Amino acid sequence: MFDVSDNVQKINLINRRLFLITAAKILVFIGITSRLFSLQVKQNNKYLTLSDKNRIREWKLHPVRGEFKDYFGNVIAGNNEVYQLHVIPEQVEDFRYIALRLKNILNLSEKEFQKILKRKREIKSWETIVVSDNLSWEQFSKVNNYLHDLVGVKTVLSISRIYPFKENYTHVLGYVSQANEKDIMNNENIKEKFVPGIRVGKTGLEKTFENTLLGENDIQRFEVNAYGRKISQLEYQRGEKGKTLRLTIDTEVQKLANELLKDQAGSICVMDIYTGHVIAMHSSPSFDPNLFVFGISKDDWQLIRNDPMKPLVNKTLQGNYSPGSTIKPIVALSALENGIINTKFTVNCRGHKHPLELYGQTYHCWKKEGHGFMNLRNAMKQSCDIYFYEIARKLGVDKLSETAKKFGLGKEVFGDLFSIEKKGLIPNTQWKKNALGQGWLLGETIITGIGQGYIQTTPIQLCLMTAHIANGGHRIYPKIVVDDENNADPIDKFIPLYSDPKNIKIVQDAMFASTNEVRGTSYKSRIDNKKYQFAGKTGTAQVKKITEKDRELDLKTFEIPYEERDHALYIAYGPYKNPRYATSIIIEHGGSGSSTAAPMAKKIFKLVIDRHNLRQSINEKKYLDV
Amino acid sequence: MLQSKFSHSLTLFQKIKNYDFVLLMSIFILGVISIFTMYSTDGGEILFHTKSHFIKFVIFFPMMIILSFINIKYWHAGGYLFYLIILGLLVWVSLYGVKASGSRRWIDLYFLNLQPSELMKIAVILCLAKFFHRIRTSNTNAFSSILISLTIIIVPTILVITQPDLGTSILISFSGLIILWFSGLKIKYFVYSFLIFITSLPFVISFLKPYQKLRILTFFDPEKDPLGSGYQIIQSKIAVGSGGLTGKGFLKGTQSYLDFLPEKHTDFIFTLFSEEFGFIGSMVLLILYTIIIYRIIHTGLISRSFFSRLFCFGFSFAIFLYVATNMSMVLGLLPIVGSPLPVMSYGGSSLLATMIGFSIVLSASIDHNQNIS
Numbered sequence: 001m002f003d004v005s006d007n008v009q010k011i012n013l014i015n016r017r018l019f020l021i022t023a024a025k026i027l028v029f030i031g032i033t034s035r036l037f038s039l040q041v042k043q044n045n046k047y048l049t050l051s052d053k054n055r056i057r058e059w060k061l062h063p064v065r066g067e068f069k070d071y072f073g074n075v076i077a078g079n080n081e082v083y084q085l086h087v088i089p090e091q092v093e094d095f096r097y098i099a100l101r102l103k104n105i106l107n108l109s110e111k112e113f114q115k116i117l118k119r120k121r122e123i124k125s126w127e128t129i130v131v132s133d134n135l136s137w138e139q140f141s142k143v144n145n146y147l148h149d150l151v152g153v154k155t156v157l158s159i160s161r162i163y164p165f166k167e168n169y170t171h172v173l174g175y176v177s178q179a180n181e182k183d184i185m186n187n188e189n190i191k192e193k194f195v196p197g198i199r200v201g202k203t204g205l206e207k208t209f210e211n212t213l214l215g216e217n218d219i220q221r222f223e224v225n226a227y228g229r230k231i232s233q234l235e236y237q238r239g240e241k242g243k244t245l246r247l248t249i250d251t252e253v254q255k256l257a258n259e260l261l262k263d264q265a266g267s268i269c270v271m272d273i274y275t276g277h278v279i280a281m282h283s284s285p286s287f288d289p290n291l292f293v294f295g296i297s298k299d300d301w302q303l304i305r306n307d308p309m310k311p312l313v314n315k316t317l318q319g320n321y322s323p324g325s326t327i328k329p330i331v332a333l334s335a336l337e338n339g340i341i342n343t344k345f346t347v348n349c350r351g352h353k354h355p356l357e358l359y360g361q362t363y364h365c366w367k368k369e370g371h372g373f374m375n376l377r378n379a380m381k382q383s384c385d386i387y388f389y390e391i392a393r394k395l396g397v398d399k400l401s402e403t404a405k406k407f408g409l410g411k412e413v414f415g416d417l418f419s420i421e422k423k424g425l426i427p428n429t430q431w432k433k434n435a436l437g438q439g440w441l442l443g444e445t446i447i448t449g450i451g452q453g454y455i456q457t458t459p460i461q462l463c464l465m466t467a468h469i470a471n472g473g474h475r476i477y478p479k480i481v482v483d484d485e486n487n488a489d490p491i492d493k494f495i496p497l498y499s500d501p502k503n504i505k506i507v508q509d510a511m512f513a514s515t516n517e518v519r520g521t522s523y524k525s526r527i528d529n530k531k532y533q534f535a536g537k538t539g540t541a542q543v544k545k546i547t548e549k550d551r552e553l554d555l556k557t558f559e560i561p562y563e564e565r566d567h568a569l570y571i572a573y574g575p576y577k578n579p580r581y582a583t584s585i586i587i588e589h590g591g592s593g594s595s596t597a598a599p600m601a602k603k604i605f606k607l608v609i610d611r612h613n614l615r616q617s618i619n620e621k622k623y624l625d626v
Numbered sequence: 627m628l629q630s631k632f633s634h635s636l637t638l639f640q641k642i643k644n645y646d647f648v649l650l651m652s653i654f655i656l657g658v659i660s661i662f663t664m665y666s667t668d669g670g671e672i673l674f675h676t677k678s679h680f681i682k683f684v685i686f687f688p689m690m691i692i693l694s695f696i697n698i699k700y701w702h703a704g705g706y707l708f709y710l711i712i713l714g715l716l717v718w719v720s721l722y723g724v725k726a727s728g729s730r731r732w733i734d735l736y737f738l739n740l741q742p743s744e745l746m747k748i749a750v751i752l753c754l755a756k757f758f759h760r761i762r763t764s765n766t767n768a769f770s771s772i773l774i775s776l777t778i779i780i781v782p783t784i785l786v787i788t789q790p791d792l793g794t795s796i797l798i799s800f801s802g803l804i805i806l807w808f809s810g811l812k813i814k815y816f817v818y819s820f821l822i823f824i825t826s827l828p829f830v831i832s833f834l835k836p837y838q839k840l841r842i843l844t845f846f847d848p849e850k851d852p853l854g855s856g857y858q859i860i861q862s863k864i865a866v867g868s869g870g871l872t873g874k875g876f877l878k879g880t881q882s883y884l885d886f887l888p889e890k891h892t893d894f895i896f897t898l899f900s901e902e903f904g905f906i907g908s909m910v911l912l913i914l915y916t917i918i919i920y921r922i923i924h925t926g927l928i929s930r931s932f933f934s935r936l937f938c939f940g941f942s943f944a945i946f947l948y949v950a951t952n953m954s955m956v957l958g959l960l961p962i963v964g965s966p967l968p969v970m971s972y973g974g975s976s977l978l979a980t981m982i983g984f985s986i987v988l989s990a991s992i993d994h995n996q997n998i999s
């Protein structure tokens with residue numbers, strides 16, 4: 001049975017084959033080793049990064065928005081602590097029950113209730129549902145009362161925008177509201193810092209300075225597991241609050257402007273004639289921007305949208321108005337500058353019976369009885385239309401438009417600062433040919449001389465124009481944000497706008513007469529105290545053409561339907577002896593400039609000049625700090 | 627002298643003197659490592675897997691030592707019977723087995739869900755070693771012996787494929803084929819069958835189940851579906867790669883701790899180990915397996931009986947095959963086929979089978995001078 005030779009043969013064979021197999025095994029193990037080496041040693045960094053990417057998730061938190069302050073450092077758009085109500089479904093035993101409880105406690109509508117249930121289905125159980133992002137104090141205390149049996153519900157302190165002066169600053173600052181798709185698409189910065197529910201500027205300076213204000217997100221780094229559940233916080237990276245911007249506006253003056261325009265549509269702006277600082281800029285009616293922060297309700301929105309006085313329009317910047325007689329200082333100045341007239345030039349105004357006639361058209365003065373013989377000073381003082389028809393005819397529209405443009409009309413006052421700002425329109429022959437394809441008519445020149453016809457200006461332009469006249473014809477660049485590095489003054493600042501400074505003096509004197517001398521159109525609104533004394537020019541812009549019938553009826557303002565009433569305008573600067581501030585006032589359908597607009601100027605100059613020293617002291621303090 | 631050498635009964639002292647303590651210690655160290663690794667898969671707590679694995683190791687390791695004192699001739703004598711019992715269990719499983727995640731593999735034994743296919747990996751080696759023990763070299767390549775040996779391999783393979791469990795069936799057939807190789811089957815047969823296999827591969831693939839095809843496609847390009855079929859292998863590579871030279875530290879493997887690793891208790895346990903202990907740890911583990919394989923071969927080489935020799939060589943190859951397949955799989959060198967890492971992976975049947983295999987080897991080393999007639 002025992003076969004030695006076969007056994008030996010067998011063993012030799014098996015050993016030979018073992019050798020082959022062992023060699024193969026060694027090769028395979030070397031292969032595995034080198035694979036391990038390549039993964040773990042050579043490509044370690046790559047896989048370490050991938051592993052961190054797996055486990056580390058970043059959560060961006062709401063960045064804290066920069067504030068707005070007025071010139072004196074009062075917060076005019078700040079951050080307010082609000083209470084939010086969060087629910088984490090995972091911690092709730094019976095979600096429907098809790099949701100129903102909250103519905104009762106917070107008085108939620110059925111729609112909001114369904115929204116919460118829907119949200120719960122969409123998210124993972126450990127994620128947060130924000131039931132309310134702004135609990136009223138009443139709701140907050142009510143929830144806190146029941147908190148012991150609302151497991152999984154918690155109140156969270158958060159930060160939101162608040163505008164303490166409500167409607168006062170709406171048209172300057174604009175408002176913030178929840179970012180929509182368009183905001184995100186149009187602004188890379190918002191896209192980068194986006195967190196659900198982030199508020200971004202929708203209009204005004206809030207929008208213009210979005211990138212400055214936005215701030216940096218706080219970033220939380222969490223370790224998460226494969227299902228996305230947070231396991232532990234690894235790092236909390238503090239963001240940076242957005243930059244706080246200081247405006248040139250004085251809240252007290254701004255508030256006064258709001259008060260003066262109460263229940264009326266119109267605009268008031270006040271400007272420092274040397275620095276170009278906008279002291280006040282208000283458009284009425286306004287609305288409460290706080291309504292938009294948490295999403296405006298349908299009713300509120302309809303109320304604002306359908307208001308016939310158009311609160312959504314920033315009349316200071318967007319309102320294109322015929323300047324009416326407020327253009328007369330520029331017409332006079334242009335005529336003087338171009339040597340068309342001198343102070344002695346006289347025109348006889350003979351009343352409605354003898355209007356100016358040109359090619360069959362008649363041009364009336366506003367005064368039925370006529371002014372009689374008028375020189376420049378008297379014509380400006382009493383706002384005689386016949387006189388200005390005459391000098392406009394002699395001057396020509398092209399020369400007039402040149403002067404008007406130089407003094408700040410016909411282009412945006414703030415440049416790119418407000419996207420909504422209108423250019424107005426200073427017509428000339430070339431413009432009409434290009435825009436309308438027609439030749440300029442002499443009659444159009446004549447009505448341009450009293451600020452009617454094609455000519456259109458915004459209130460802020462009129463204010464700038466007045467400031468240019470008041471400061472003796474030096475170009476200024478209006479500012480609303482202090483230290484806005486993007487908006488440095490250009491170098492042509494010191495090039496005078498006049499050819500002869502005497503001409504400006506003449507116009508200033510005429511404006512003085514208009515306010516402070518008997519028979520001046522705004523004589524009633526004068527202040528005799530030299531400290532507050534101001535010079536101005538009234539304007540009454542026709543909304544519709546005056547027919548012969550209207551002239552005969554000669555109705556009082558309150559007898560005319562609202563939409564057909566004239567716009568009342570007033571431009572002024574003061575104090576006359578040592579001018580510092582300019583203002584422009586417009587009241588839509590307010591009747592005549594002398595009766596409605598000019599009295600407002602009186603109150604404004606009183607306040608602005610009273611606050612002058614305080615304003616100066618802020619500047620000095622700034623230098624002392626350095 | 628001669629007498630004692632051929633004596634069938636050794637004294638206890640002689641038995642202990644012959645005992646392969648290197649192998650025993652290596653297995654023990656591996657077991658300890660596996661318990662600690664299991665502890666880590668449970669997230670640093672003593673939970674179900676740790677407890678269960680610990681208990682199984684504590685039972686099976688002494689059992690292995692006890693079984694190793696059974697004379698090798700009884701293993702030889704019971705070879706066919708063992709095979710037939712397991713085969714019977716396989717048939718029983720295919721009819722009445724416990725079904726889990728789509729396949730019918732287990733017998734519920736209350737304390738253990740027995741997976742006969744794992745035991746078959748050993749049984750097929752044992753059976754074929756016995757079969758070829760008696761056959762003369764000249765008869766190895768006879769038609770009848772080839773037919774019988776192939777039947778021994780193919781029957782369980784088919785039974786396991788139908789469970790379905792492709793990974794285990796491949797390992798069973800390879801464990802069987804390696805015995806054929808050692809017993810002297812002509813190399814040309816291997817070459818021919820390899821060529822036939824290659825040419826028939828396209829047809830074989832067309833018979834695969836969709837999920838199996840997907841695994842093969844995923845192997846070639848895991849990035850194609852990183853969250854679906856490619857997820858396992860991508861996450862596994864990230865875990866291994868991020869371990870670096872020295873690893874992230876015990877209980878600090880983020881990939882496994884944060885549940886990014888799938889199947890971390892079983893097939894992917896090496897990934898976790900490698901993440902926490904790095905390249906150096908992996909090398910230690912690989913060297914441990916190499917020592918075990920070497921010691922088994924060594925036992926085969928010193929064995930007088932052809933049966934012991936065949937079994938040891940076959941079993942050493944099987945161990946090598948499990949280790950190589952498992953590691954290659956988790957390192958992205960092979961498609962994902964279910965194959966556990968011996969001793970390390972969670973799974974009682976696999977541990978039991980491996981331990982039985984070790985006890986036969988230990989028994990062969992005790993009785994290495996004994997011939998089996």
